[in-house]
Amino acid sequence: MNITVIGTGMVGRTLAARLAGLGHQVVIATRNVSATMSRTEPDAMGTPPYAQWAAEHPEVRLLPHAEAGDFAELFINASNGANSLRPLDLIGRERMAGKVLIDAALPLDLSEGMPPTLTVANTDSLGEQIQRAFPETKVVKTLNTVFCEVMVNPERIPGNHTLFIAGDDAEAKQTAREILHSFGWPEARIIDLGGITGARGSEMYMRLYFQLAQLLGTFDLNIEVHRAN
Amino acid sequence: MNITVIGTGMVGRTLAARLAGLGHQVVIATRNVSATMSRTEPDAMGTPPYAQWAAEHPEVRLLPHAEAGDFAELFINASNGANSLRPLDLIGRERMAGKVLIDAALPLDLSEGMPPTLTVANTDSLGEQIQRAFPETKVVKTLNTVFCEVMVNPERIPGNHTLFIAGDDAEAKQTAREILHSFGWPEARIIDLGGITGARGSEMYMRLYFQLAQLLGTFDLNIEVHRAN
Numbered sequence: 001m002n003i004t005v006i007g008t009g010m011v012g013r014t015l016a017a018r019l020a021g022l023g024h025q026v027v028i029a030t031r032n033v034s035a036t037m038s039r040t041e042p043d044a045m046g047t048p049p050y051a052q053w054a055a056e057h058p059e060v061r062l063l064p065h066a067e068a069g070d071f072a073e074l075f076i077n078a079s080n081g082a083n084s085l086r087p088l089d090l091i092g093r094e095r096m097a098g099k100v101l102i103d104a105a106l107p108l109d110l111s112e113g114m115p116p117t118l119t120v121a122n123t124d125s126l127g128e129q130i131q132r133a134f135p136e137t138k139v140v141k142t143l144n145t146v147f148c149e150v151m152v153n154p155e156r157i158p159g160n161h162t163l164f165i166a167g168d169d170a171e172a173k174q175t176a177r178e179i180l181h182s183f184g185w186p187e188a189r190i191i192d193l194g195g196i197t198g199a200r201g202s203e204m205y206m207r208l209y210f211q212l213a214q215l216l217g218t219f220d221l222n223i224e225v226h227r228a229n
Numbered sequence: 230m231n232i233t234v235i236g237t238g239m240v241g242r243t244l245a246a247r248l249a250g251l252g253h254q255v256v257i258a259t260r261n262v263s264a265t266m267s268r269t270e271p272d273a274m275g276t277p278p279y280a281q282w283a284a285e286h287p288e289v290r291l292l293p294h295a296e297a298g299d300f301a302e303l304f305i306n307a308s309n310g311a312n313s314l315r316p317l318d319l320i321g322r323e324r325m326a327g328k329v330l331i332d333a334a335l336p337l338d339l340s341e342g343m344p345p346t347l348t349v350a351n352t353d354s355l356g357e358q359i360q361r362a363f364p365e366t367k368v369v370k371t372l373n374t375v376f377c378e379v380m381v382n383p384e385r386i387p388g389n390h391t392l393f394i395a396g397d398d399a400e401a402k403q404t405a406r407e408i409l410h411s412f413g414w415p416e417a418r419i420i421d422l423g424g425i426t427g428a429r430g431s432e433m434y435m436r437l438y439f440q441l442a443q444l445l446g447t448f449d450l451n452i453e454v455h456r457a458n
Contacts, residue, residue, distance in 0.1 A: 115430070117351050117352055122346050122351060156457050157455050157456060158457075158458065161455045193440055193441075193444065200436055200440075201344070201437035201438075201439075202437060204434070204436045205433070205436075208430035208431060211430040212420070212430075215420070215421075215423065216456055220457035221454060221456040222454075222455055223452040223453065223454055224452065225441060225450060225451075225452055226386050226387060227386060227449055227450040
């Protein structure tokens with residue numbers, strides 16, 4: 001499958017490398033290819049310069065948003081969720097129309113440090129915002145509740161921990177599920193939260209997640225849902 | 230211990246009955262005792278009239294807020310979290326000063342039905358609001374992430390599922406922990422989220438909880454936190 005990952009940071013790179021390893025044709029979208037390639041300093045999150053990663057992953061091409069949009073059969077949003085509508089606008093509504101977009105992004109406000117607050121919460125969510133802004137795109141919110149290394153390799157954490165999925169289009173959710181299965185998430189551990197409004201629950205949970213990450217000193221954590229028999 | 234439970238609904242009754250069964254002297258606080266006792270219809274949540282429950286639980290006394298406040302060594306807030314400051318104001322800052330208040334309430338806005346939104350979220354929480362309004366009271370946020378029957382009987386749900394606790398006063402958290410232990414929560418399953426700001430994470434998780442409850446058709450659910458070894 002031709003997959004375009006939006007986001008040149010750690011999450012985008014981790015997803016892109018894993019998808020390429022699974023045999024997909026993978027592109028990462030950026031505003032300005034030469035600017036991204038010429039950075040020599042780690043980013044604000046301490047992620048090494050893109051060019052260094054690109055040299056180790058020649059199978060993943062870096063393209064400007066428009067070309068990356070034309071290439072895609074499937075999009076994965078791994079951009080900074082506080083500003084995700086910006087790169088999506090650069091790809092453009094028409095290039096995204098009719099296609100599936102897996103939204104793995106988090107609308108984090110880190111201006112006060114850790115744990116972050118959310119730039120959108122409670123009465124709305126990033127997943128819903130993207131779906132409203134791109135009504136012809138089939139938005140599926142998933143992967144957002146775990147660290148990127150866990151997204152693509154759930155066995156990093158023991159136990160029957162859970163991944164959530166939400167979206168209005170059943171076929172698009174099935175496409176997303178197949179990607180999740182290929183990452184190692186068994187069907188029994190994927191909980192379908194219904195329509196895209198379900199993104200609100202999985203995004204709002206992130207406050208607790210970041211508190212736990214800070215407390216336990218690791219992002220390698222996830223939750224398992226138990227219920228009475 | 231002399232314990233005053235604030236809230237005549239299902240949560241307050243369940244906590245009061247369990248605490249009385251454990252040998253505590255338990256009082257439930259209400260604005261107007263005769264009005265509460267004379268209701269003959271179920272409340273908005275379908276909970277049977279208080280008088281019916283009171284007849285089955287003569288060991289739990291119903292008192293007006295002021296008297297219930299004088300009686301208390303420990304408070305448990307099980308009132309409607311969207312309006313919890315009101316009954317607490319009726320008890321009064323002086324009667325609550327120096328005492329522990331376990332805040333089990335949720336600031337739910339159910340005006341749009343299920344799943345609810347929160348009346349306070351993201352940049353504040355009910356636990357923090359109560360602590361700010363009653364600075365001499367030692368507020369401990371806990372029990373709020375599970376259904377009331379699970380609060381007092383965690384074995385209803387299989388698995389090593391987790392309870393969260395947050396509060397600024399270490400001694401008050403220890404008092405709360407002893408109550409939790411007596412309900413059946415082992416120390417290893419209680420996660421300390423730090424100061425009262427930690428209430429934000431456990432309250433914001435409730436959106437996901439109510440989505441799951443709706444989806445699974447039961448409130449008898451809880452989460453277990455797994456981490457990489």
